[in-house]
Amino acid sequence: xxxxxxxxxxxxxxxxxxxxxxxxxxxxxxxxxxxxxxxxxxxxxxxxxxxxxxxxxxxxxxxxxxxxxxxxxxxxxxxxxxxxxxxxxxxxxxxxxxxxxxxxxxxxxxxxx
Amino acid sequence: xxxxxxxxxxxxxxxxxxxxxxxxxxxxxxxxxxxxxxxxxxxxxxxxxxxxxxxxxxxxxxxxxxxxxxxxxxxxxxxxxxxxxxxxxxxxxxxxxxxxxxxxxxxxxxx
Numbered sequence: 135x136x137x138x139x140x141x142x143x144x145x146x147x148x149x150x151x152x153x154x155x156x157x158x159x160x161x162x163x164x165x166x167x168x169x170x171x172x173x174x175x176x177x178x179x180x181x182x183x184x185x186x187x188x189x190x191x192x193x194x195x196x197x198x199x200x201x202x203x204x205x206x207x208x209x210x211x212x213x214x215x216x217x218x219x220x221x222x223x224x225x226x227x228x229x230x231x232x233x234x235x236x237x238x239x240x241x242x243x244x245x246x247x
Numbered sequence: 248x249x250x251x252x253x254x255x256x257x258x259x260x261x262x263x264x265x266x267x268x269x270x271x272x273x274x275x276x277x278x279x280x281x282x283x284x285x286x287x288x289x290x291x292x293x294x295x296x297x298x299x300x301x302x303x304x305x306x307x308x309x310x311x312x313x314x315x316x317x318x319x320x321x322x323x324x325x326x327x328x329x330x331x332x333x334x335x336x337x338x339x340x341x342x343x344x345x346x347x348x349x350x351x352x353x354x355x356x357x358x
Contacts, residue, residue, distance in 0.1 A: 135306075140289070168347075177351050179349070180346045180347070234280070235347055236292065236306070237290040238289055240290075
């Protein structure tokens with residue numbers, strides 16, 4: 135089955151700096167890669183996703199890149215703000231898995247003012 | 248707003264007790280999931296159901312059972328709770344093509 139590894143487990147940046155979180159996956163059949171943000175005491179919520187027919191996707195200050203050959207995908211946050219502080223999870227699945235997402239271990243991002 | 252509701256939100260119980268966590272949704276989604284969250288381990292899939300008659304084991308199903316009572320209801324049971332089942336449990340729904348919609352979570356403590 136699918137296995138997703140996420141690094142780093144914690145990340146501390148200064149406000150305005152960029153943050154990068156990386157994930158690797160094992161199942162070459164995986165073709166959907168979402169990122170979820172979980173604020174303290176809240177439920178995880180989708181912030182951006184990418185499908186395997188695309189190499190990069192941007193939404194304002196966040197972007198995701200995918201390298202299918204290397205089985206890597208990354209989340210990039212530019213111009214970080216204190217409200218970006220949260221736990222971020224990557225995940226992967228294949229369409230034939232019916233939405234059964236396998237998650238990475240999570241990255242706790244702290245943005246210091 | 249259509250939502251995913253979990254009850255109870257917090258529960259403290261003792262080793263050996265039977266516990267049920269309930270999930271109901273008004274999103275009209277067929278697919279429902281139970282995940283467990285532990286610090287440093289991320290979200291791990293316990294069970295999932297694609298419709299009322301289809302239930303599947305996830306990554307960590309041992310010690311758990313589920314019941315899909317209706318399209319909108321999916322319950323997770325711990326037949327005999329043990330301390331290492333102390334965790335935050337999330338129910339989620341989806342249409343199967345992308346985004347998962349999570350409930351607010353149920354924090355379970357087993358003493």
